[in-house]
Amino acid sequence: MPGSKTRLRHFLPYRLAVTSNAISGMIAGEYRNEFGLKIPEWRVMAVLGDAGPLTQRDLVRATLMDKVAVNRACKVLDERELIRRSPNESDGRSHHLELTPAGVELHGKIWPQAVGAYERIFAALSPRETERLAVLLDKLFARVEALEEGEG
Template structure:
C-alpha cells in the first residue's frame, strides 16, 4: 500500500530502564556488603537480613521478617533454621496461635549483630562519601518519593506485578 508506514516494534533499552537499573544497583551494593558479613560470620544474605531485622526490632515472627526484608518465606525459614542451629536465635510459640513463633536473638546473636552495626554503617558512609552533599540529599529525596509512590499504588490495589513491571 502506497504511503503506509511500517511499524517498527518498540524496543526497551534495558540498560536505561529504571526498574532494571535500580535492581542492578541494589544487587551490586548488596553483593559488595555481603563480603563483610560473609567474611566476618559466614552469613548468607537471608541470614544477615534475618539477624539485622531481629537486631533492630527485637522480637518478630517469620512473616514479619519476610515482609520487612522482602524475602520469600522459604528463604526466611532457612535463615531462621541456620541462625537457630548456631544458637543465635530462639523461637517461642505464640500463646494464642501455636502456628506462630516469635523469634528473638540470643546473647550470641545479639553480640554478632552489635559487632556488625558499625561495619554496616561504615560501609554505607564509604558508599555515600563518593557523592557530594547535594547528591546524597537528592538520593534520599528520590528514594523516599519512589517508595511513597509505590506505597500509594499498593493502597489502590496496583502493584508492579499488576502493571507488568516485574
C-alpha cells in the same frame, strides 16, 4: 528481538535492582568470610537487631524477601543459636523470633562493618544528594505500596 539495541541500561527499575545488588554484595563481602553469613541471614539478623522480636511473617514484610528465603535464613540462624523462638501469645500458630545473646554480640560486630562499607560507598554522594535519594526512595516505595493496595 535479536540484533535490537537494548534500552535496559536506561530502565530505572533494572538499574535500581543492579545497584542494590552491587551494594548488598559489597557489604556482604565484609561479613561473609569473617562471620559465615549470607545476605538473607544478615538481613534477618539486621531487622531483628533493629526491631526486636518478630514473627516470620513480619520478617517477610520487613525484608521483602520471599517466605522460603526467610524460612531458610531463620533455620540457619536457629541452628547456629543466633536466634531463638518463643511462643506468640496472640497467635498460637506462629512464634516470635529474636536474637540470642550470641546473635546480639555478632550483630554488634557486623553492624559497624556494614556502616563502614555504606559510608565508603555513599561517599560518592554529597550529604544533600544522600538525603534527596532517601526521600526519592521513600516516595517510590510509598507509591508501590499504594498501587498494590489498589489506591493508584
